Amino acid sequence: MSTGPPPGGTCPAAGGAPLQPLALPVERPSPLDPPGELARLRAELPVAPLAFPDGPAGWLITRYDDVRAALADPRLSSRRPHLNSHIRASLITPAEMAVLRPPDLLTSDPPEHTRLRRLVSGQFTARRMNLLAERIQAIVDQHLDALAPGPQPVDLMKAIALPVPSLVISELLGVPFTDRHQYQRLTAELLSLNRSREQLLASKAEMKAYLLRLIGIRRATPADDLISGLLQAQQGDPALSDEEIAALAQLILIAGHETTANVIGLAVLLLLRPPRLWDTVRRQPELVDGVVEETLRYATVLQFGLLRVARQPLTVAGQSIAAGERVVLHLPAANRDGARFTDPDDFDVHRTDAGRHLGFGHGPHHCLGDQLARIEVRTVLASMLRRFPDLRLAADPDTLPTHQQRVVHGLAELPVHTTA
Template sequence: MTNSVTQAPPAFPMPRSCPFGPPPQYEQVRREAPISRVTLQDGKQAWLITGHAFARKFLSSDKISSNRANPGFPQLIPGVASVPLKGTIVAMDPPEHSQHRRMITNEFTVKRVKQMRPAIQRITDRSIDEMLAGPLPADLVEALSLPVPSLVICELLGVPYADRGQFQGRTKIILSRNSTSEQRRDTALWLRQYINGLVVGKETEPGEDLLSRLIDKYRDIDAYDREALTGIGLLLLVGGHETTANMISLSVASLLDDPELLAGLRERPERTPQIVEELLRFHSIVDNATSRVVIEDFELDGVTFHAGDGVIVAAAAANHDPDVFTRPDQIDIDRGARHHLAFGFGIHQCLGQNLARLELEVVLNTLFARIPNLALADTVERLPFKSDALVYGIHRLPVTW
């Protein structure tokens, strides 16, 4: 493999044509060179990694950085570098990242997340109750996909649920490629100010919530920084509901579009964790969160990365690599896909992955058990998919029963 370029690098991001699958261009690019060059919207070039093995090797390197303020970092959304980042651990490097990660990790262990199952079940049941009492067709996005993870993360952080609508609308602005730099920056500032006010209140009146516990943890080691905790809270709030909400919608649509797969879930609900894992691999909705910038020259399988190079690891491409996943464009719950990259890889692997898995499991089992005749109210081809967003999903999902 060489890093010579014989033609103009293709444009990135690459559009999806199949509503559920990754951009078809990924397959061609990976076949020609699993590490290749692309041209970004701002005219700059970056490396694109589409092979699974190469993605894992690259993300394991200590010669790469997640610092979005680095001039070489590949900006997939224009103006995102102007968004305030203090406390945003996904944009940190060791040793700063390591300290904050240690403080938060215990809050999302499998054991701690399992303790949230009753709350998730209660929230899911209430959302379905309200949907059943409403008119038909119902929009599953508004009735279930958004409320469940929003309520769960608000309860976890101690955020009043009455404020959730403000977060959902503003999150869409931040994650949309169509938002202006000014809109994105102003929205991020508003959200930070809100979380900051929440943190200030918990400094003197702590509750039984994650933010209150983190305040105590940081104070115990004399490292408390209100602004940094505000950034952590903002990241958890935005990331904790937007990604899971989109996965709920896509998962339900996929199951309703595949009667055999849905029958398998209904007949053996104990296999839902396997179905969830395969759906996470198949959809790979956060395709480009593993973007990095090189901070020290190094070579990977014949390709030389230089300091300042921007690199995009396309998770959806890696998760559809036929060298790792047989028949990758099919949903196969027997493949055992826990080595997928839907939650990233390396030191920045998603903190909330155990919570996301549990929410998906509870929602899918409960929804199809309570509404056995649930059906799409429109064809899959007519659904409004989020081709304009950094996190892939569906804007509206009309269903009936």
């Protein structure tokens, strides 16, 4: 098997000349559509040489079948020195990263990943999810009750989309909801791409210190929450350190409220924008589950893809990739692949195969919280459709501000009118 091109990531073009590595496409034509350049690459160069801000070039994979297969390929490692090195230069050294945050479910390989996932998945029990489903409905109702009808627009991100999953994940983890302003601030800082090295180091250190303090509290006063459960598991697995529990808690805390909040906001926007599918789904509430899956496909929130490193040589779509080269698996591009989804650029609430999307990943690293996220988004949408049949946008959907400088895509605000 070929070991691929030399460092620099070039590959032969149609005429034999090498292609220069391209920068990752990031400019969106609208808040709901991925960069247009991704469609061209998917059609013409599905494994494209990709320029990295730090070090040699790697590869960008954009087709659904290739991305799905790569997500499950053990030859591609999730271990890497920095989560965002394909979109900004690494600001923190591997040694600093090891001190501030040990490998977690996103950044480890078997057998380490297998051990951590087993411990965490044991906390996502059917009993806990069923209890949370009832609690989620109560939380949603409480926040919708506070949306008093009036002439002034309401920011739905601030009023519903962010606080609901924040409260849910707080209760799941055992993080006091009264601390939400701190952990929401830290989450935004850790996901931001425009922070300085000093700012990033300070945010990481503050988050770690906060979670270690919380672990100490839960060790002294256990409760029926995930952190207490991991501490109990620690007694039977002494290799699970407090630092590992903190890293796992940080991942769940960030993924559990930031990603879900943005899916909620994008789903509401997709239903309210022309041709206003809100009314269609309100009359046919059985479509809500389809709306959830189609939103996860159409408006995939992990906007820059997942980074992997080749552990050994492999070939993807005829392109040789050498051991040690970095590979970006672009989930939004894969979820808009016309070879997998008919009319992929249409938001179709009747789509029967939307659930095949890669919004939660695939393979060993498939998101553990996928069912919890689905319950939350479904509950919010169904409740809002019932309670606010005349909900409408209070701004041009194409001009709404988005999180362009964050790893997770979403709306910075979503102004709506709650009455006609």
